[in-house]
Amino acid sequence: MRLGVRDALYLFIIFLLIAQLYVTSHENGKLKREQESIKENLITSQLTHEIFEVRHHAKLVKRLMGSHQNNESKLALLIELNNTKYSLSKLEMDAEYLGTWLGYKNDILLPSGGDCVELLDVVYSSIQSGNMTNKDILLASKGIDAIINFTYVYPPTYENIIKGLNEMNSKCRELLLDADKT
Numbered sequence: 001m002r003l004g005v006r007d008a009l010y011l012f013i014i015f016l017l018i019a020q021l022y023v024t025s026h027e028n029g030k031l032k033r034e035q036e037s038i039k040e041n042l043i044t045s046q047l048t049h050e051i052f053e054v055r056h057h058a059k060l061v062k063r064l065m066g067s068h069q070n071n072e073s074k075l076a077l078l079i080e081l082n083n084t085k086y087s088l089s090k091l092e093m094d095a096e097y098l099g100t101w102l103g104y105k106n107d108i109l110l111p112s113g114g115d116c117v118e119l120l121d122v123v124y125s126s127i128q129s130g131n132m133t134n135k136d137i138l139l140a141s142k143g144i145d146a147i148i149n150f151t152y153v154y155p156p157t158y159e160n161i162i163k164g165l166n167e168m169n170s171k172c173r174e175l176l177l178d179a180d181k182t
Helices: 005-065 071-102 115-129 134-150 158-181
Strands: none
Touching (some): 005 071, 005 158, 071 115, 071 134, 071 158, 115 134, 134 158
16 A cells, blocks of 8 residues: 555644644643642632631630620620631631532531530620639630631641641530530
8 A cells, every 4th residue: 555645644634633632632731730729729828818817816815815804895805706706617618618619528627617616606605694704714715725726727728727627626626525524
């Protein structure tokens, strides 16, 4: 079988098309990996911003814990407890939602409104009722410390944030269980 000039040209064009298809698919894969990386960086940046917000409110709660005797200080403490609870709930919901968007499984993170949010509710109720005991103050202090310690998650990758949230909620769960026992 003899190949003519025309057949050789067709084979050359087919070769060029196959080569172009290979290069294009390789570039598409590379672009897809870059897009995933950018998406994860954006999400991590968003969550890191929210972590700083939680830290800010938790530190204010920590400062106000010692001076909740007068009505103005008590009101400021209740407001900051509420802000901390809201910021933490938002962070947990966003971490769960954005993790799903990134392709992580839903069971990585406990449902939003975890144990630390519950602990903040308990502290809020005891301060608001005016029946805050030394045991409640200790519980609040340890819970706020757990939240503040979580906010120092480094390096701030999605996996580290989720791991930190789970450890923080675990610590708050232990505190709540200890408070229920006594």
